[in-house]
Amino acid sequence: MTLTGIYRSRRSGTPDSETSSGGGGTAVMRVIVPLQGVVQGHGGLVLGSVIPCAFFYFLQFYLKRNRTDDPEPEPDPAIQNSASSTNNNSGSSSPSQSELNGLARSLSRVIISPRSSGAHVSVSGRANCILKGGDSPGLRRVEEDSYDESGNPDGIIELGLVQNKLSLDVIKDWVSQTSVGLSSSGIASYEPPDGLMELKMGVTRLMSEATKNAVTFDPTQLVLTSGAASAIEILSFCLADSGNAFLVPTPCSPGFDVDVKWRNGLEIIHVPCRSSDNFNISVTALDRSFSQAKKRGVRIRGVIISNPSNPMGSLLTRENLYALLDFTREKNIHIISNEIFASSVHGDEEEAEFVSIAEIADTEENLDKERVHIVYDLSKDLSFPGLRAGAIYSFNENVLAASRKLTAFSPVSSPSQHLLISAISKPEFIQTYIKTNRQRLQRIYSEFVKGLKGLGIECMRSNGGLFCWADMRGLISSYSEKGEIELWNKFLNIGKINVTPGSCCHCIEPGWFRFCFSNLSDKDVLVVMNRIRKVCKSQD
């Protein structure tokens, strides 16, 4: 019998440890055993080691129960009830009884204490978690003291916020033309919160445009939300239950932590990619994380990727996407592809081809598409983040039905919808805009990268997105997160530029930084370079 074997081996193991601590001999044994009074010699060694074990077991049990009613958002009344019922009929087992009494007492204390402290009413535990997190000190500093070429030349230059200021003149023309027509349309009354059909058709056309019309998107599979953040929140709510997890290859967008975790109670398991692979997503690493999580008892419900990737700005190839889809099919999980920079591609026409995951899902015959979900952001691609318009594109009927209802909590307002309709229903506007924007992105990107190169800083080659991913490992004082944050502080305080450190993107290699160059004009690039030079010098 294996059990007795274990028992015996345990038994043969314990004397060693006990003699080493006590000194050896039978007389000593009495001294060691803590429950000597109860056991009195008979099999004393065994019982003396067994009883503490049992207590330890109950302690664990007790701690586990206690844990459910405080930090977790589920103070399950059922557990409390069952606890009190065992309390009633467990008279035979004295240790568990005393522990349960302890439980009840600590609970009542919780109820009394807020009253005695001047009756201050508390907020929910989950609101407290939110209060602690999600602050970005850099942004606040920029708000207080932002750079202006003429007004505040010593202010902080924003390179951390992902927004595009390059094509604002085109946007301005559009707004000036269309807001005249706004007033006549019924913008005040109720509109479906998930978007007017007219707008959805425009959005799908725009999405097709980004893929060079390789895919036609179906407007009935589209749900509009107020921004990509709420799109991701709603999607992850629909795909996973509280306590489940998503796999996210890192470095990733810093926003995922907030969007997925805050209100949905989900976990993110980071799957690190390395600079030696050009930060490419490796399916082997995904697989390893998947099985590790499974062993820990965590249920993985999907993978979240960004394409073009954020913060690297690289485009995923067809092969990458096929591999990812195969992986998700193998594990029977979902895939969320975050394609908010689909039109913000700046590489060469031939080389930089954006491939939407919808195209892959369409071409595979026997692939069930129900696992594929796309997040799109109108405001990112149209350089109009103030409009707060994002979208969910999904092949799953249940997800679509649930998301449509959930958009009541994150609606796109009617004036925004009508403004957007007026813009994207004109194909010529979209084409001019995308073309102009691409050229300008291309120019500022090459200028920026060239500038950094002049300072001896290399960037990852990128073809998309509004940012570049710079390798500053040579500049950090110690090869650690601490060293990275130190450098970031110097950028903010000495260089007066706000950038995003790799640690915010959960990059496991220290020394990488994201620069969002679309905030800059040509002139600003020179200023930024001078400021970086200043920081480099101070590092030497």
Place this chain on the structure above:
Amino acid sequence: MRLIVPLRGVIQGRGGLFVGSLIPCCLFYFLQLYLKGRRPPPSDPTELPRTSSRSNLFSRGNSIGRVRVSSRALPVAKPSDSPYYIGLERVKTDPYDRITNTDGIIQLGLAESTLCFDLLQRWMSENLMDSIMQSDAGEFDISNIAMYKPFEGLLELRVAFADFMSRIMGGKVSFDPSNMVITAGGTPAIEVLAFCLADHGNAFLIPTPYYPGFERDIKFRTGVELIPVHCRSSDNFTVTVSALEQAFNQARKRGSKVSGILFSNPSNPVGNILSRETLHDILKFAQEKNIHVISDEIFADSVYGDKEFVSMAEVAYSEEFDKSRVHIIYALSKDLSIPGFRAGVIYSFHEDVVNAAKKLMRFTSVSVPVRRILISLLSDVRFIEEYMTAHRQRIRDKHIRFVEGLKQLGIPCAVSGGGLYCWVDMSSLLTSYSEKGELELFEKLLTVAKINATPGTACYCIEPGWFRCCFTALADEDIPVIMDRIRQLC
């Protein structure tokens, strides 16, 4: 005792019962330890391909790759069985139109006002463009509206909102803009508040009948329960402290933690206005139990009776109460009839709630162009005054006409003083005095009379036969049509 102990041979009597129960526990503990130890080590690179290929076969053969959505999404995805939503959907299939579809279903289920559209239209056509493109320096700067702005709303907008709110409360309360968070409408405001005040599984007390949408707003994602506190027609559906007390104690006994009280004032669907004394009692009760108070004051300006509207904020300010438990929800959808703008506000005296809500605005902020329009709209005092007077006057007129029409059919309404609806007692039309009878009448109203009115069951009213009828989207000539249609059922 000897007979009970299974390991008698080992223990031989002394402390037998105790030890005899402990030893099996230990063995079980070791068994767990042993099983855990026997599990293969996690990251064995040679084994990895094999396990992956196995699960590969498994998922394909077994479930044919159908991927499942979360179990909490399924109840959201399935069509609602509440008559409130069923009615709204039915109207969409065949809406009444005075000229083109005279046989269509008349909508009395949606609390929407078209009474002052002429005024709004005029303002929009004069000011909309300027308000979007306004700028300080004269030149229109697109980055003012296009770029990211603080999610919680510009200070300028919060100041305008605070002024507007004090104005509709008759200037008796002044609202502090720093206690405000601007949300994308009343619905997200309620959800965010519920999220911040209660944890999953906690509960709010809510006097019935209540707004049918609360079920969706609160239960869909926050997992907060609603515990009904039943009010009766004999009290004109006003909540009493003894009923609250009773519901609170019952919930306590069942083991659920009550985090707050939620109510609408002016109430929805009844339309009655809570008196200062009632508000005082509710707050005192909340203080006693140390719970929150959420007052939904979305209809604060849609008041047509003689009774004066009192905001919870006023009561909280006037007494020695701990204000931090008071939270107010307001929105412009009803009082300014601009639901499409999706503009609401959370007004809270609790600093933590304000800060947490500000962070959550990432998911539900008002778009920047809309903020610009709202700033100019709300600070246009002359227009607002004109609008408010007209709005109240027109609701009052419509209410009188509607209630008079019903009276002639012998159908009484509850006494009401606010809201865009009235609470109609159709119990005389019921075939059986029960929920079933009420739903039958609802169906008959929809199919025979072609009217969508919200039945009391959708509002969790315990007395059958009550219906909520919204009259503010009707033209005067629609009212006789409705009365004729109801007459068919009498």
